[in-house]
Amino acid sequence: MTPNPYLWLVPILPLAGAAINGFFGRRSSKNAITAIALGFCGLAFFLAVVIAVRFSPASAPYYFNLAHWIRSGSFQVDFSFYLDQLSLVMLLVVTGVGFLIHIYSVGYMWDDDGYYRFMAYLNLFMFFMLTLVLAKNYLVMFIGWEGVGLASYLLIGFWFIKDSAAAAGKKAFIVNRIGDFGFLIALFLMIKHFGTLDFTHVFAAVQTLPTETAGAGLLTAIGLLLMVGAAGKSAQIPLYVWLPDAMEGPTPVSALIHAATMVTAGVYMVARSSAIFDRAPMAMMVVAIVGTLTALFAATIGIAQTDIKKVLAYSTVSQLGYMFMACGVGAFSAGIFHLMTHAFFKGLLFLAAGSVIHGIGGEQDMRKMGGLRVYMPVTFLTMSIATFTIAGFPPLAAFFSKDEILWKAYSSPNGSWVYWLIGVITAFITSFYMFRLWFLTFFGDYRGAIAHDSHDPSRAGAPATHGHGHSHGDPHESPWVMLGPLVILAILSVVGGWIGIGGRFEHFLAPVFQSGAAAELAHETAGEAAGKGTETLLMLISVTAAVLGLLLAWTLYLRRPQLPARIAASLGTLYEAVSHKYYIDELYAVLFVKPLIDGSTTILWHGVDQGVIDAAVNDSADAARHVSDNVRHMQSGNLRSYAGWVAAGGAVVIAYMVWMGVR
Amino acid sequence: MLHLILFLFFGAICVAGAVNLLVQSHPINSALSLIVVMASLAAEYLLLGAEFVAAVQVIVYAGAIMVLFLITIMLLNAGKEERTQGSRVATLIGVPGLTIGAVLVAWTLVGRLSTTRSVSIGALWGAPKDIARLLFRDFLLPFEVTSVLILIAIMGAVVLASRPEAIARRQYSGPRPQETRELVATGKDH
Amino acid sequence: MVPLSYYLVLSGILFVCGVLGFLIKRNIITIFMSIELMLNGVNLSFVAFAAQWHALSGQVFVFFVMVVAAAEAAVGLAIIIAVYRTRETLNVDQVNLLKL
Numbered sequence: 001m002t003p004n005p006y007l008w009l010v011p012i013l014p015l016a017g018a019a020i021n022g023f024f025g026r027r028s029s030k031n032a033i034t035a036i037a038l039g040f041c042g043l044a045f046f047l048a049v050v051i052a053v054r055f056s057p058a059s060a061p062y063y064f065n066l067a068h069w070i071r072s073g074s075f076q077v078d079f080s081f082y083l084d085q086l087s088l089v090m091l092l093v094v095t096g097v098g099f100l101i102h103i104y105s106v107g108y109m110w111d112d113d114g115y116y117r118f119m120a121y122l123n124l125f126m127f128f129m130l131t132l133v134l135a136k137n138y139l140v141m142f143i144g145w146e147g148v149g150l151a152s153y154l155l156i157g158f159w160f161i162k163d164s165a166a167a168a169g170k171k172a173f174i175v176n177r178i179g180d181f182g183f184l185i186a187l188f189l190m191i192k193h194f195g196t197l198d199f200t201h202v203f204a205a206v207q208t209l210p211t212e213t214a215g216a217g218l219l220t221a222i223g224l225l226l227m228v229g230a231a232g233k234s235a236q237i238p239l240y241v242w243l244p245d246a247m248e249g250p251t252p253v254s255a256l257i258h259a260a261t262m263v264t265a266g267v268y269m270v271a272r273s274s275a276i277f278d279r280a281p282m283a284m285m286v287v288a289i290v291g292t293l294t295a296l297f298a299a300t301i302g303i304a305q306t307d308i309k310k311v312l313a314y315s316t317v318s319q320l321g322y323m324f325m326a327c328g329v330g331a332f333s334a335g336i337f338h339l340m341t342h343a344f345f346k347g348l349l350f351l352a353a354g355s356v357i358h359g360i361g362g363e364q365d366m367r368k369m370g371g372l373r374v375y376m377p378v379t380f381l382t383m384s385i386a387t388f389t390i391a392g393f394p395p396l397a398a399f400f401s402k403d404e405i406l407w408k409a410y411s412s413p414n415g416s417w418v419y420w421l422i423g424v425i426t427a428f429i430t431s432f433y434m435f436r437l438w439f440l441t442f443f444g445d446y447r448g449a450i451a452h453d454s455h456d457p458s459r460a461g462a463p464a465t466h467g468h469g470h471s472h473g474d475p476h477e478s479p480w481v482m483l484g485p486l487v488i489l490a491i492l493s494v495v496g497g498w499i500g501i502g503g504r505f506e507h508f509l510a511p512v513f514q515s516g517a518a519a520e521l522a523h524e525t526a527g528e529a530a531g532k533g534t535e536t537l538l539m540l541i542s543v544t545a546a547v548l549g550l551l552l553a554w555t556l557y558l559r560r561p562q563l564p565a566r567i568a569a570s571l572g573t574l575y576e577a578v579s580h581k582y583y584i585d586e587l588y589a590v591l592f593v594k595p596l597i598d599g600s601t602t603i604l605w606h607g608v609d610q611g612v613i614d615a616a617v618n619d620s621a622d623a624a625r626h627v628s629d630n631v632r633h634m635q636s637g638n639l640r641s642y643a644g645w646v647a648a649g650g651a652v653v654i655a656y657m658v659w660m661g662v663r
Numbered sequence: 664m665l666h667l668i669l670f671l672f673f674g675a676i677c678v679a680g681a682v683n684l685l686v687q688s689h690p691i692n693s694a695l696s697l698i699v700v701m702a703s704l705a706a707e708y709l710l711l712g713a714e715f716v717a718a719v720q721v722i723v724y725a726g727a728i729m730v731l732f733l734i735t736i737m738l739l740n741a742g743k744e745e746r747t748q749g750s751r752v753a754t755l756i757g758v759p760g761l762t763i764g765a766v767l768v769a770w771t772l773v774g775r776l777s778t779t780r781s782v783s784i785g786a787l788w789g790a791p792k793d794i795a796r797l798l799f800r801d802f803l804l805p806f807e808v809t810s811v812l813i814l815i816a817i818m819g820a821v822v823l824a825s826r827p828e829a830i831a832r833r834q835y836s837g838p839r840p841q842e843t844r845e846l847v848a849t850g851k852d853h
Numbered sequence: 854m855v856p857l858s859y860y861l862v863l864s865g866i867l868f869v870c871g872v873l874g875f876l877i878k879r880n881i882i883t884i885f886m887s888i889e890l891m892l893n894g895v896n897l898s899f900v901a902f903a904a905q906w907h908a909l910s911g912q913v914f915v916f917f918v919m920v921v922a923a924a925e926a927a928v929g930l931a932i933i934i935a936v937y938r939t940r941e942t943l944n945v946d947q948v949n950l951l952k953l
Contacts, residue, residue, distance in 0.1 A: 637949030639884070643875045644757025651764035658767050670855045674863050681870035681890060690882045697886050700867070704893055711860070711904040716912050720896075723919050728889065728926045735930045736882055741943050757876040765869045772858050772865070789903075789912050797913050809920045816924035823931035843939050 004062035011130035018123035025116025037119035082136035100485035107481035125151035179232015186225035223283025234266030251354030259346035288328025295321030304579035329415035331408035348489035352383035391431035397497035431549025860901035867894030
């Protein structure tokens with residue numbers, strides 16, 4: 001392992017930016033805030049590029065020990081950073097997409113009063129996320145893990161005056177904490193059995209343990225608990241409920257945190273722990289099952305949503321399911337590949353949606369959109385590229401990554417055709433709802449309420465310029481500070497998948513997942529035995545599924561727009577259940593939330609806090625008061641009573657001395 | 664034998680004087696009883712052979728301190744004691760406490776009755792020469808310190824007892840005695 | 854030959870009378886005199902012990918006790934006079950401004 005002294009700068013630079021903006025931003029000018037935020041983030045991105053250019057697989061992995069942290073007997077944890085191929089990919093994705101979204105936010109949030117706060121929070125998030133991906137041990141990763149949860153809470157509830165936003169922030173943080181509990185137990189197990197949390201030491205210790213094929217063991221337990229943590233952070237069943245609510249935050253937040261980076265932390269963590277999962281097949285199976293089911297489940301909910309951001313949120317949950325499916329069948333590099341392309345196209349989708357919302361004055365309901373391709377050509381173009389990408393059309397990025405996942409799901413020793421089939425069905429549904437969104441938003445007639453405002457005589461005094469933050473006038477295109485990142489991400493969505501052609505990406509990441517290299521090798525030979533023919537056939541099937549989705553959406557939403565309502569009416573309660581997200585939130589509220597709140601109120605608040613703690617404090621104060629109230633009568637100012645007390649005290653002392661003498 | 668009789672005689676006078684001090688209601692009678700007590704104590708000291716102490720007792724205690732008391736009583740024209748509300752603590756806690764302490768001490772003394780040696784009559788060994796030797800050699804420091812103590816006491820007594828007008832008029836800003844008497848009489852002093 | 858304990862009993866009786874006077878009497882000067890009575894009782898026991906152990910320092914201590922008693926009596930009576938000037942009373946129950 002070679003040391004790299006610049007590794008620690010990459011997370012620290014955004015932290016500095018966050019600190020400066022946080023402390024001094026309130027009184028600074030917006031230009032200064034922008035310069036600081038973009039400057040530090042851009043510097044981190046520049047540094048990441050330099051590190052990437054100088055990266056040489058021969059001297060990988062790199063490390064850097066910043067400072068001692070815990071030294072407790074033989075257990076030690078330090079603030080150390082680590083860079084191997086996996087971290088490098090994550091580093092570039094996080095800094096690159098993060099920087100683009102910073103630029104976009106300048107335009108989107110310019111008119112907001114809390115502009116400095118937003119930029120500070122964004123930088124803070126970058127710091128925590130970079131700590132997460134660059135960590136050399138599980139505990140520093142956990143710092144980043146918790147920190148991104150915190151940043152997510154702060155940013156979801158950014159408009160905290162709105163009750164729904166504050167509640168959504170709380171929900172995200174609390175559900176995340178449930179996952180973190182599992183993560184922590186896994187860490188404790190590691191400390192107990194391996195005595196260390198450092199990646200290299202843990203994985204070296206894991207290599208010496210046998211594969212647990214016969215049943216559950218230590219590694220299965222650790223793997224399952226890590227999966228609980230990942231399910232919380234990456235919104236898998238059953239802890240996905242926070243992600244749709246998280247759309248209360250500003251759209252750049254949804255793009256950065258809930259599409260491109262934070263929710264992928266779970267996938268990164270599972271991939272990083274591949275050595276553990278490789279030896280715990282039962283845990284891997286659970287990962288795959290959870291991922292697959294989540295992918296299908298979330299896709300079905302996405303069909304019936306009317307809010308543009310909610311559709312994208314469920315789409316994120318579904319795509320994360322794909323990544324977990326990949327990790328669950330042992331194809332970790334495929335999962336990371338899809339993570340990378342997903343960051344591009346999902347980020348682009350969210351940013352473009354934000355541009356649409358911004359352009360029509362804050363409306364998010366797709367039923368009130370339509371025909372916007374005329375008003376916002378650049379947004380339309382970029383969002384179209386993203387929609388075709390996510391549907392899986394070749395030669396765009398997601399075609400390569402999603403296809404890789406489906407192929408590995410079918411052919412890997414841990415995979416099965418069931419995963420593949422559900423994956424293909426989900427791909428069809430994904431294509432359908434994404435094109436539904438596409439058609440509803442950009443085609444047809446504009447159904448919004450403000451299309452006639454330009455003829456309204458009462459608006460004669462309205463400003464003539466199309467500035468930001470006004471809610472009247474025609475739908476309009478966003479400024480170039482917002483469109484620039486869209487274009488860059490669109491380009492990346494097109495070319496981003498080409499890096500995986502011929503297995504180059506997989507080959508690049510192979511040294512990281514080397515403990516699974518034996519399985520990969522076995523599978524590759526098996527795959528070759530199964531023939532390139534099968535792979536091509538499966539590829540064709542998935543492309544067909546994508547095309548079918550497009551056709552269905554075109555039929556239902558462009559050719560015969562009255563059909564969807566009729567279908568929904570005929571499906572009745574089934575449609576109601578889907579559009580209400582299968583009432584999962586209500587179920588959780590009844591099962592968990594209400595009993596918890598009631599229990600807390602009765603037992604902890606009235607019982608413990610008021611009855612025990614307050615009572616103890618108040619009663620001790622009362623007791624002191626009563627005691628002193630009684631004792632003060634001793635000081636009566638009367639000389640003779642004083643003498644009386646002295647005589648009594650003297651008697652006591654004499655009695656004591658006599659007693660001691662007698663003994 | 665004679666020793667015992669003399670001891671009992673003077674002891675009886677002592678106790679009688681002490682009890683009389685308690686019983687009398689006019690302080691002048693109590694003061695005179697106290698003088699009787701001191702005189703009998705001087706006799707007891709002589710019985711113990713402490714001639715210097717006996718002499719000092721008569722000269723200083725009975726002759727100076729008690730005279731001071733008598734002067735003060737007569738100066739202030741103290742009359743018979745009035746019956747005011749006593750202190751419940753003093754009677755309910757102090758007196759029983761006192762009795763308990765006294766009983767314990769007595770019980771200890773009675774238990775040790777046999778082990779104490781006897782004191783002989785008139786082996787007058789407390790000569791002034793011997794006491795002086797002790798006082799000015801071994802206890803020189805306490806002696807000097809007590810002289811300073813007396814000096815301080817004199818200064819304090821002079822300051823405390825002098826009339827308020829004798830102190831610089833500017834320093835004293837409290838009520839005049841006349842005003843104080845009016846305040847006390849009308850009960851508006853706090 | 855009088856046993857030492859007889860002297861101690863006499864001293865104890867004087868002391869007890871002094872404390873009783875302190876507790877019972879209402880006139881401040883009488884209370885002061887009770888204090889002197891207590892001191893005298895203690896003096897007697899000092900001299901008795903000095904005679905028992907043939908230690909002259911007992912008598913020297915009595916000397917010092919008398920000195921202190923004299924000083925205390927002087928200052929105390931001065932205080933009584935000062936209090937009498939302001940409070941017009943020698944009843945100790947009426948000098949209770951320090952009550953809580």
